[in-house]
Amino acid sequence: MHPLxxxxxxxxxxxxxxxxxxxxxxxxxxxxxxxQAQSSQDKVTFTIGxxxxxxxxxxxxxxxxEAYEAYALMYDYLVTSSPKDVSPQPSLAESYQEAPDxxxxxxxxxxxxxxxDGTPLTARDAAYTFNRIIDGDFEQTNYGNYVANIExxxxxxxxxxxxxxxxxxxxxxxxxxxxxxxxxxKDIDGTKVKSYANEPEDGKPIVGxxxxxxxxxxxxxxxxxxxxxxxxxxxxAMDEVVMRVFLNADAMAQALLRGEIDFAYDLxxxxxxxxxxxxxxxxxxxxxxxxxxxxxxxxxxLADGTPIGDGHPALKDKQVRLAIxxxxxxxxxxxxxxxxxxxxxxxxxxSMYPALHLDPSVKQTYDPAKxxxxxxxxxxxxxxxxxxxxxxxxxxxxLFVRDGAESQATGEFVKSWLKDIGIDVTVKVMSExxxxxxxxxxxFDMFEWGWVVEPDPDYxxxxxxxxxxxxxxxxxIYADLSDSFYCNxxxxxxxxxxxxxxDPAKRAELAKRMQQLVYDDAAYAITYYYDDMVxxxxxxxxxxxxxxxxxxxxxxxxxxxxxxxxxxxxxxxxGSGAAADTGSGMSGSLVAAVGGGAVVAVVAVLLxxxxxxxxxADERE
Numbered sequence: 001m002h003p004l005x006x007x008x009x010x011x012x013x014x015x016x017x018x019x020x021x022x023x024x025x026x027x028x029x030x031x032x033x034x035x036q037a038q039s040s041q042d043k044v045t046f047t048i049g050x051x052x053x054x055x056x057x058x059x060x061x062x063x064x065x066e067a068y069e070a071y072a073l074m075y076d077y078l079v080t081s082s083p084k085d086v087s088p089q090p091s092l093a094e095s096y097q098e099a100p101d102x103x104x105x106x107x108x109x110x111x112x113x114x115x116x117d118g119t120p121l122t123a124r125d126a127a128y129t130f131n132r133i134i135d136g137d138f139e140q141t142n143y144g145n146y147v148a149n150i151e152x153x154x155x156x157x158x159x160x161x162x163x164x165x166x167x168x169x170x171x172x173x174x175x176x177x178x179x180x181x182x183x184x185x186k187d188i189d190g191t192k193v194k195s196y197a198n199e200p201e202d203g204k205p206i207v208g209x210x211x212x213x214x215x216x217x218x219x220x221x222x223x224x225x226x227x228x229x230x231x232x233x234x235x236x237a238m239d240e241v242v243m244r245v246f247l248n249a250d251a252m253a254q255a256l257l258r259g260e261i262d263f264a265y266d267l268x269x270x271x272x273x274x275x276x277x278x279x280x281x282x283x284x285x286x287x288x289x290x291x292x293x294x295x296x297x298x299x300x301x302l303a304d305g306t307p308i309g310d311g312h313p314a315l316k317d318k319q320v321r322l323a324i325x326x327x328x329x330x331x332x333x334x335x336x337x338x339x340x341x342x343x344x345x346x347x348x349x350x351s352m353y354p355a356l357h358l359d360p361s362v363k364q365t366y367d368p369a370k371x372x373x374x375x376x377x378x379x380x381x382x383x384x385x386x387x388x389x390x391x392x393x394x395x396x397x398x399l400f401v402r403d404g405a406e407s408q409a410t411g412e413f414v415k416s417w418l419k420d421i422g423i424d425v426t427v428k429v430m431s432e433x434x435x436x437x438x439x440x441x442x443x444f445d446m447f448e449w450g451w452v453v454e455p456d457p458d459y460x461x462x463x464x465x466x467x468x469x470x471x472x473x474x475x476x477i478y479a480d481l482s483d484s485f486y487c488n489x490x491x492x493x494x495x496x497x498x499x500x501x502x503d504p505a506k507r508a509e510l511a512k513r514m515q516q517l518v519y520d521d522a523a524y525a526i527t528y529y530y531d532d533m534v535x536x537x538x539x540x541x542x543x544x545x546x547x548x549x550x551x552x553x554x555x556x557x558x559x560x561x562x563x564x565x566x567x568x569x570x571x572x573x574x575g576s577g578a579a580a581d582t583g584s585g586m587s588g589s590l591v592a593a594v595g596g597g598a599v600v601a602v603v604a605v606l607l608x609x610x611x612x613x614x615x616x617a618d619e620r621e
Contacts, residue, residue: 043239044568046541048555049252049261051404052432053220053245057206058198059178060139063436065266065452065556066243072560073225073241074208075178078107078126078161081558083547086455088173091559092126092209093161102168107161113232115181116205116213123155128182130163137473138194141480145462146175149499167500170507174456176558181207211236211560220245233560237567249405256281256535263536263555268405269339272533280539286546286553288532289352291345292450293524294328294399294414296321300442300485303469308477309442312397314380314390321522322364323374324446327417329366334528337409341533345526347515348464349457352529356457356508358515364525371421380422388422396424400447402432407448410527414448440470440479449483450530455558457511458499464518465492486523532556541566 056062059071076092090096093107113121130153133139133146140147149169154162163172184207188196199217200206205226206214211233212225223243229235244261246252249271256264257278267275276283297311298321314320330344343351347358380388380395388395397418401411408429415425425446430438438444453460459481462468466487468480491514498510518524532553536544543566544554555562 044237045240045242046238046566047242047244047261047263049246049255049264050243051246051249051252051266054217054223054243055433056197057214057217057223058193058196059180060142060193061196063142064432069556070214070223070225070243071178072210073212073563074206074210074214075180076113076121076209077178078175079173080560081455081547083545083557083559083561084549086548086552086558092121092179096173098168098172102165104162104164105172107163109159109161110232111159113209114230115183115207115209116228117181117207119181119183119207120158121179121181121209122158123161124158125182126161126179127153127155128186129153129177129180132180132185133177136190136193138190138478141478143177145459146171146177168502169500170498170502170504171456171458174454174458176454176459179209181209211563212241231564234564236563241563253535256537259537262540263534265534265556267533267535269337269341269533270405272341272535273339275535280537281535282538283533283535284554285341286532286534287352287551288452288530288553289350289454290450290452290532291348291350291526291529292410292448293345293526294324294410295447295449295484295524296324296522297442297444297446298484298486298521298523301469301487302477303467303471303480305466305487306472308470309444311442312395312445313393314395315397315445317378318521319374319378320380320395321525323371323378323421324418324423325364325522325525326367326371326374327421327423328414328525328527329417330527331366333410333413336413337406338528338530342528342530345528347519348451348453348460348524348526349511349515350453350529353453353455353457355504356511358512358519360516360519364519364522368417368420375421375423382422386419386422387424394424395422396426397445399425399427400435400438400444401427401429402435402449403429410448436479439483441477442470442485447483448527461495461498461511461514464488464514464523465495467492484523486518486521488517488521491517540569542569543567 050066052064052066054062054067054070055064056067057070059075062068062071078091078093079088079096080091081087082089092110092113094110096105096107098105107126109123109126115121130147130150133143134150134152149166151164151166154164156162165172198206200215208214211228211231213228214223215226216224222245225241227236227239246255249268252261252264253267253271253275255261256275272283272285275281296315297309299307299316300309300311301307334340334342334344346360346363349356349358351357351359375388380390382388399411399414401407411427415427418425435447435449439447451460463481464484464486465482466489468482469485469487470477470479494510494514494517498507498514501507501510534555545561545565546552546554547557547559547561
């Protein structure tokens with residue numbers, strides 16, 4: 001998964017539930033692709049249930065967590081994060097080193113790696129990828145923060161990549177950029193890239209170098225990845241990975257119980273609880289670097305300051321935003337929405353990263369009296385109907401929430417709490433793709449979503465900079481990473497400082513000062529840090545690798561560690577239990593349902609505007 005972020009949560013507009021008999025004990029199943037349903041060769045398939053469809057298999061346009069998981073399967077990265085403690089470790093670059101003069105970094109690319117079409121992968125592909133982002137416009141939306149201090153990329157030979165930097169920079173071991181094949185992408189210019197699907201056509205898989213290659217994609221239904229048995233990091237034990245899209249967590253849980261899928265990702269808390277102690281099923285609530293928030297329209301504008309959108313002007317007032325934050329009962333959200341599988345939130349670097357996380361000395365905890373005082377002082381008086389107003393304009397706000405029980409439940413709680421302090425709230429449910437568009441245009445007051453924060457928080461920190469607000473290309477407005485339109489020159493100055501600070505302690509102090517600014521200005525009201533709730537068929541698969549060890553996630557990680565380690569239970573040696581239990585193979589019922597005409601009308605897509613990235617999950621992740 002892309003160390004980034006971003007969001008992810010349930011998105012689905014319509015769906016039909018597949019019905020089929022439970023699968024057999026092991027994961028040997030026919031190819032789920034209708035186009036190859038007649039294949040006589042059975043395959044070992046690992047099937048993952050997801051609630052948000054991959055919004056795009058083009059790394060420059062995708063933003064949900066599920067998309068970044070797909071990129072990790074399809075492409076290699078120079079570096080990755082260790083499963084033990086998420087520290088940097090080599091990947092496609094078998095070694096890397098900063099120059100003595102600190103003006104460049106050299107990465108030694110592994111020899112003998114090839115693209116899936118047989119073309120050799122060289123340092124020139126890596127240089128092409130980085131230069132494309134450095135020189136690009138649209139390409140910088142997802143990856144610009146990684147190259148902000150890189151002047152140019154140079155391949156001095158087939159195995160040597162040199163990245164020349166403007167100044168020392170702390171993220172050169174955290175470059176979460178998928179390396180793309182130059183011979184494919186060079187024909188897709190800066191205009192075409194915005195709409196380039198990067199999907200299999202005419203039976204031809206996507207050209208990649210990762211442990212799997214994308215061979216089939218049906219939007220709203222599934223993605224099918226074929227194992228790269230010649231992968232330099234070792235051949236996966238399965239033949240295929242299938243990501244299957246579901247309308248809701250209940251339907252996904254039933255598919256897991258019937259044996260139609262092996263792993264259920266991003267479960268809602270009530271469904272997660274219902275799966276505990278079921279035969280053959282293991283549930284796991286892992287620590288996770290994701291948060292959810294109520295985001296405010298701080299004053300939508302383009303990066304150059306040109307106002308856009310139709311946000312309520314009251315939200316430009318910090319006191320109003322603070323009042324709303326004090327009116328939110330985060331403890332209740334954790335207890336009632338997450339069933340205790342999380343913790344109240346405060347600042348945008350989660351407590352899972354203790355060296356960087358700011359624990360505010362003065363917290364914006366639930367205090368309706370404080371909220372009322374702030375609104376009174378700001379001049380918003382209650383009318384006869386109990387709704388506050390100022391200068392004749394009522395404090396009536398729109399709150400957009402996403403498809404999914406947790407987002408909607410949060411919205412209803414917030415509506416009730418804000419009514420108690422004299423703010424009228426209208427809650428509207430919408431799909432994540434629709435919400436992404438609305439946010440980028442600035443046509444909102446508040447929305448509920450979240451982010452997943454990478455081990456290096458530079459990406460998340462960049463989302464609050466003035467330059468990450470929306471931008472215009474011709475007559476069209478495009479979203480960048482900022483979804484709050486927060487703009488504070490002091491924050492930008494601190495961001496620039498940290499981007500060149502290589503002393504960990506000093507950089508951590510800068511990061512905490514940045515969190516304090518955003519917290520005090522209430523750009524967001526962060527609601528909670530949520531756990532990663534999953535369930536899987538431990539009667540079928542074993543060997544999952546938690547990241548970090550021992551309490552971290554076992555899939556959707558920073559890297560592909562579990563995909564290279566898990567094995568069917570029958571193939572595991574005696575006594576080789578999973579570090580964290582395991583999941584199973586995909587049943588032939590999906591073949592029967594799809595091939596037999598049972599159409600799964602699950603339409604789920606995501607956002608992103610980056611982020612709305614982030615790291616996807618009830619993320620946007």
